[in-house]
Amino acid sequence: MSLSKRTLLATAAVATLAALVGCGKKEEAAPVAEAASAAASAPAAKPEPLKIAFAYVGPVGDGGWTFAHDNGRKALEKEFGDKIVTSFVEKVPEAADAERVFRDMIGQGNKLIFGTTFGYMEPMLKVAADTPDVKFEHATGYKTAPNMRTYDSRTYEGAYMAGVIAGSMTKTNTLGVVGSIPIPEVIRNINSFTLGAQSVNPKIKTKVVWVNEWFNPPKETEAATSLINGGADVLMQNTDSAAVLKTAEDKGKRAVGWDSDMSAYGPKAHLGSAVINWGPYYIKATRDALEGQWSTGKAWWGVKEGAIDFVSVAEDVPAEAKAKLEQVKAGLKDGSFVIWKGPIVDNAGKEVLAKDAVADDEFLGGIKFYVKGVDGRVPGDGK
Template sequence: MTSPMSKRSLLKLAGWATLATSAALVGCGKKEAAAPEAASGASEAASAAAAPAGPLKIAFAYVGPVGDAGWTYAHNAGRLAIEKEFGDKVKTTFVEKVPEGPEAERVIRDLVGQGNTLIFGTTFGYMEPMLKVAADSKDVKFEHATGYKTAPNMRTYDSRTYEGAYMAGVIAGGMSKSGVIGVVGSIPIPEVIRNINTFTLGAQSVNPKIKTKVVWVNAWFDPPKETEGAQSLLNQGADVLFQNTDSPAVLQTAEKAGKYAFGWDSDMTQFGPKAHLASAIINWAPYYVKATKDALEGTWQTGGVWWGVKEGAIDIVSISDKVPADLKAKVETVKAGLKDGSFVIWKGPILGQDGKEVVAKDAVADDKFLGGINFYVKGVDGAVPSGK
């Protein structure tokens, strides 16, 4: 797993070596020692239920470092928005750089054991671990980003990142001179494939002959691999780069090469001001404030939420002065249409790579279709990695 979020000065990534250190539990900006792992799910739930009255304890599990300048940075900005909105009614903590898989389950159980009763897991790979812990911790409310499985005490939430990808694509289609644009992909799951396709559709709305090349790095945050992927795309003739990865490495690579690129998840302008065309951002604050309010007022319930431009969760910001006025106007028209519902991105006819319709003329793809995309649209080169 878009009103723009308030901007802080982005953290410098010269300290990537420091960011690679082991994950530390942080509360309100201060590091704390992690509590021992609870003995069992039942005792964890009892511990949470027996906690003395006080602030609502909220915890976040992050897949990357808070200084990634992208995905995790954006989630952490949402956490800070909770603190600003609710003050001493809440106490928030987070654990960064939590791997997807068994380690995630251990960390989430620790967070329950520490008395947190609202827990956010911010990456797709936490879905199964959170379900396990939720089953053992009935008095705790769990929120899972980008997933699709729920439980009585676990709901899902996501942002329509593909809307930001489409608006970036509109700019890319008008700015590319070679007719070739490139995407550095992270993990080949439907969410990421959907963003690649939608970026391409946006570019084709300006230049129908545009071609998109893709390099997969099989990681959400790996600056060296992201750099290599970006350079590979440049070597293949791409002159505008996009990404679904979490660091500014792609933008920085384009800057060094004298090409163009975009920021992703947050405003990355400062990392490559000459290359930067715009940033497609996520503002998690509206949803995090709503979820916290639900928990505080006793109105929280399970289900699923998928917010976009309409709800203030997705936007494209800091569009460069290098972008012509007509392209800017087209982006603003698209944004206005997404906000009021008059514009739909995935409306047919849309063709797959083989030229066959995947969305029929005048048909509109529903959320179920969008959530299961495992193919490339016409204009994207290569094949979706096998097994995805």
């Protein structure tokens, strides 16, 4: 029973009581008074929990990207308890089948849906247009709708910090990156990794091998092996499994973890992990929905918001490198340090950012070039 109905009932009961008392029928008024009191003090009906669904591109046990998102989902459950009910579907392809998954989630009563990879953008837009009463959150995309907003983490900040450590530890001055798909997000991370390494070691060169998938451990292993054979002795990846770190462990080289703390996958090889904490954003988005404050827009969170960190630094990393890492982390947190500040040139010698110029988010979101020091060409650059 709603509060307004209870109030009306109580008011009516009181009026009846007054009438009965006026007629001298006190013995009949007592039960009515008790009913009025009970109606007024009855607890409000408990609202139905908000149903929230997550679509994952990989398995929750990938140790990287999807594992990090699922940790964020668990943080939601811890924060809101029985106010929400969460569910997930793993290994949803970045294809038309994603649309079927989203519609199935809606059919199950979910009112807030998180799509956690770039390739879900178009299917999610299509479904969002058909279901205006459902709120959609799309990770790493750039298209929005009245009931669909985007969110991302500044993974390039983690890549830069990884570069600081990698540049301090390499013996060959050659780093290797296993790239997933050549979109601006991944190219930006490769470049930032290189810039971080060059900040402590100007001799750094970076080699890249693309696998054109987010999660394919055999391909990632093959790519990592190729980089090591090409002279790279410290590796990073922008793929979703721990295969690159495992390969470095097997080959006696070093590597950094990506998206999640991967130290357990290659203890001897592991130099540290660039991690994403999705929890703070997922908590904010859910609170917005619960409180009726949700609105469309774009969010891009980093070290400042507690979304990016570099953790579990290896014991043998020199003290000066650890100090540099902490200095960068503190600067990113308080805004006193900017990664993408000119002069920056591409690997063909063209200036892409003038001296003292600071890249804005539009610039960062459209990066399609390699910085100086990265070998080769960006796939599909037409050169």
